[in-house]
Amino acid sequence: MNIFEIKEGMGMAWDSLKANKMRSFLTILGVLIGVAAVIGMVSIIQGLNKSMATQIESLGSNTIYVTKEEIGIRLGRTPAEIRKRKPITFDDAMAVQELCPSVGAVSPQNWGPGRKVAKYKKNELTRFQLIGVMPSYEEVNNNYIKEGRFITSIDVHYKTKVCVLGEDIVEGLFPHVDPIGKDITLGGRNFSPKRFTIIGVMEKRPSILGESQNNFILLPYDTYKTLYPEEKELLLVAKPITPELMEKAIDEITEVMRRRRGVPSDKPNDFAVSTQDDLMDVYHQITNAIYLVMVVISSIALLVGGVGVMNIMLVSVTERTREIGIRKAIGARRKDVLWQFLIEAMTLSGSGGVLGIVFGLGLSKFISMVSPLPATVPFLWVLIGFSVAVSVGLIFGIYPAYRAAKVDPIVSLRYE
Numbered sequence: 570m571n572i573f574e575i576k577e578g579m580g581m582a583w584d585s586l587k588a589n590k591m592r593s594f595l596t597i598l599g600v601l602i603g604v605a606a607v608i609g610m611v612s613i614i615q616g617l618n619k620s621m622a623t624q625i626e627s628l629g630s631n632t633i634y635v636t637k638e639e640i641g642i643r644l645g646r647t648p649a650e651i652r653k654r655k656p657i658t659f660d661d662a663m664a665v666q667e668l669c670p671s672v673g674a675v676s677p678q679n680w681g682p683g684r685k686v687a688k689y690k691k692n693e694l695t696r697f698q699l700i701g702v703m704p705s706y707e708e709v710n711n712n713y714i715k716e717g718r719f720i721t722s723i724d725v726h727y728k729t730k731v732c733v734l735g736e737d738i739v740e741g742l743f744p745h746v747d748p749i750g751k752d753i754t755l756g757g758r759n760f761s762p763k764r765f766t767i768i769g770v771m772e773k774r775p776s777i778l779g780e781s782q783n784n785f786i787l788l789p790y791d792t793y794k795t796l797y798p799e800e801k802e803l804l805l806v807a808k809p810i811t812p813e814l815m816e817k818a819i820d821e822i823t824e825v826m827r828r829r830r831g832v833p834s835d836k837p838n839d840f841a842v843s844t845q846d847d848l849m850d851v852y853h854q855i856t857n858a859i860y861l862v863m864v865v866i867s868s869i870a871l872l873v874g875g876v877g878v879m880n881i882m883l884v885s886v887t888e889r890t891r892e893i894g895i896r897k898a899i900g901a902r903r904k905d906v907l908w909q910f911l912i913e914a915m916t917l918s919g920s921g922g923v924l925g926i927v928f929g930l931g932l933s934k935f936i937s938m939v940s941p942l943p944a945t946v947p948f949l950w951v952l953i954g955f956s957v958a959v960s961v962g963l964i965f966g967i968y969p970a971y972r973a974a975k976v977d978p979i980v981s982l983r984y985e
Contacts, residue, residue, distance in 0.1 A: 592881065593881070593917065593920075595877070596874075596877040596878060596880075596881045596917065596921075597874060597877070597878070597917060597918060597920055597921030597924070598874065598877070598921070599870050599871065599872070599873035599874025599875070599876075599877055599921075600870075600871060600874035600875070600877075600878070600918050600921030600922060600925060600958050600961055601874070601921045601922075601924045601925040601928065602870040602874070602925070603866075603867040603868070603869075603870030603871035603874060603925065603957075603958075604867070604871075604921065604922045604924075604925025604926060604929065604954040604955075604957065604958050605924075605925040605926075605928040605929040605932065606863065606866050606867045606870060606929075607863060607867045607925075607929065607950070607953075607954050607957075608925065608926055608928075608929020608930060608932070608933065608946055608950065608951065608954050609928075609929045609932040609933065609936075610859065610860075610863040610867075611863075611929075611946055611947070611950045612929065612930075612932065612933030612936060612945060612946045613933075613936060614856050614859060614860065615945050615946065615947065616936065616937070616945065617856065618856065619945075620775075621849070621852050622849070631808060631809055631812040631815050631844075631845075632709065632710070632711070632806060632807075632808055632844065632845060633672075633806070633807040633808065633809070633815075633818060633819060633822060633842060633843070633844055634804065634805070634806055634841075634842070634843045634844070634847075635657055635661070635665070635804075635805035635806075635807065635822060635826065635840060635841070635842055635843075636657060636804060636805075636840065636841050636843065637651075637654045637655070637656055637657055637802065637840055637841070638651050638654070638841060639841040639843070654839045654840065655830055655839070656801050656802030656803075657802060657803055657804070657805050657840065658801055658802070658803065659677050659790075659803060660829075661805060661826065661829060662675050662676075662677035662803070662805045663675075664825055664829055665805065665807060665822055665825055665826070668821070668825050669807075669818060669821035669822055669825060670821070671809050671810060671814040671817045671818040671821055672807050672808070672809060672810070672818050672821065672822065673708075673808050673809055673810035673811075674705040674708050674709050674807070674808045675703075675705060675709065675805065675806070675807045675808075676702065676703055676705045676706045676708075676709035676710060676805075676806045676807070677702075677703060677790065677803050677804070677805055677806075678700055678701070678702055678706065678803055678804045678805075678806060679700065679701040679790070679793060679794075679797070679800055679802075679803040679804070680698055680699065680700055680804075681698075681699035681700070681701075681757060681759075681793070681796065681797055681800070682758075682759075682797070682800070683757055683758035683759060684757065684758050685697065685699050685755065685756070685757040685758075686754075686755070686756045686757070686762075687738065687742060687753055687754070687755055687786060688742075688753060688754040688756075688762075689742040689743065689751065689752075689753045689754075692741065692742045692743075692744075694738065694741045694742060696784070697735075697737070697738060697784045697785060697786060698784060698785040698786070699755070699757070699785070699786050699788065699793070699796075700785055700786070700787050700788070700793070701787075701788050701789070701790040701791075701792070701793025701794065701797075701803075702720060702787050702788070702789075702790055702793075703720075703722075703725060703790050704719065704720055704721055704722050704725070706719075706720070706787065707719055708808065709806045709807065709808045710806060712771055712772065712774060713771070713772055714733070714769045714770070714771060714772070715769075715770050715771060715772040715773075716747075716749055716769060716770040717733070717749045717767070717768050717769030717770060718768055718769050719733060719768075719769055720733060720768075720769075720787065720788075720789050724789040724792070725789040725790050725791050725792075726791065728789065728791045728792045728795055729789060729792060730763060730764065730765045730766065730792060731765060731766050731767075731768045731788075731789065731792075732753070732755070732765040732766070732767055732768070732786050732787060732788050733767070733768060733769040733770070733771060733786070733787040734748060734767060734769070734770050734771070734785075734786055734787075735770075735771050735782075735783040735784055735785040735786070735787075736770070736771065736772075736773040736783040737781055737783040737784040737785075738783075738784065738785070738786055739770055748767045748770060749767055749768070749769070749770070750766065750767065751766075751767050752764045752765065752766050752767070753765055753767060755786070757796065759796065759797060759799075760796045760797075763796075765788070771783070771787070807822060815844070819842055819844070822842055823838065823842055826838070826840055826842070871957065871958075871961050874918065874921060874961060875918070875961045875962075875964065875965035876965065878914055878917055878918050878961065878962055878965045878966060879914075879965040879966065879968060879969060881917070882910060882913065882914050882917075882965075882966055882969035882970070883968075883969045883972070885910075885913070885969070886910065886969050886972055886973045886976075889973075890976060893906055893973055893976050894976065896909075897976075903974040903975065904974070906970075906973050906974045906976075907970045907971065907973070907974040908970075909970075909973075910966060910969055910970035910973045910974075911962075911963060911966050911967070911970045913966070914962040914963065914965065914966025914969065914970065915959045915962035915963050915966065916962070917962055918958050918959060918961045918962030918965075918966075919955065919958055919959045919962060921958055922954060922955045922957070922958020922959060923955065923958075925954060925958065926951055926954050926955060929946065929954070930946060930951075933945065933946050
């Protein structure tokens with residue numbers, strides 16, 4: 570088939586589209602929705618990928634997390650063997666600090682359980698994290714003081730009643746007021762209300778998956794332990810001396826933890842050592858699930874669109890039976906008729922693909938305008954969307970084209 574015949578087939582398809590605008594639009598609607606869904610979802614996921622990568626990098630590019638349970642997505646209840654694991658303790662953190670030469674700093678962090686209340690005059694907050702930290706918290710978590718000062722080793726040693734606030738706490742308790750030097754009242758399910766002096770405010774951190782990372786109050790670790798003496802388990806966060814020592818630091822931490830927890834040499838770890846890459850892996854598990862849903866939705870829409878294309882092409886074959894007979898009578902071969910109708914079907918579905926790409930790009934632009942996500946669509950996905958749309962026309966146009974190709978020219982010429 571030469572280029573002239575391809576142009577002729579596309580011209581006929583466009584004439585058919587213009588002659589039956591509403592019918593053609595309804596025919597390609599499924600293809601349009603399927604391609605628009607792909608382009609729109611890809612733009613959202615690409616925006617999330619960029620945003621998530623930036624947010625996780627803000628946690629520290631060479632941060633190591635030691636936890637009792639592996640970081641990941643778990644459906645249902647946690648298995649009993651994991652629930653029975655020994656907790657990560659403050660002594661573990663000190664052992665890592667002393668016995669791992671590649672580790673530059675260690676930050677044990679403990680979260681207060683149960684309901685908590687923070688008050689300043691008439692303002693009150695109940696949903697926040699109360700965290701016991703050491704002076705190394707800033708360096709290890711890549712989160713530094715913005716106003717005032719941070720917790721010192723003297724605060725920890727003497728169990729001073731001081732605290733450092735996250736940005737959300739400042740906005741909730743001290744709108745238009747400088748919080749430094751003010752006293753707030755902290756109370757909880759496990760301890761009676763006590764007064765704490767605010768000594769600092771932390772710099773604002775970006776949200777992760779829509780969850781704020783600034784809704785916390787930091788206390789000196791030993792002060793925290795006076796409020797929650799029964800709490801033994803904590804999160805151990807460490808940082809190597811240099812990024813190049815990351816792998817060596819992980820090996821040293823793993824060895825120290827295995828010895829301390831008495832793990833036999835032939836048994837797997839009963840704890841988890843994770844990094845920024847592991848957090849991204851968890852995130853990719855989520856986005857892969859979104860991709861799967863996207864594929865299912867778009868596949869259904871494309872299937873409906875393909876059936877619509879097949880139906881309209883069968884109608885077209887019936888309507889143009891006499892035309893087919895005339896073409897065959899003047900020398901058109903079966904394959905010429907076959908390709909003519911295939912090109913028409915691909916042009917029809919390709920038009921739906923183009924409209925779907927336009928709608929998808931518009932959705933991407935709208936998302937970037939109304940949200941902080943830098944929603945973008947890679948050119949590769951635009952190409953994939955168009956190719957899939959054309960492929961739908963090719964696949965679902967084969968049967969109508971085959972029927973047109975095998976029409977008897979003598980019968981066709983007598984058709985009214």
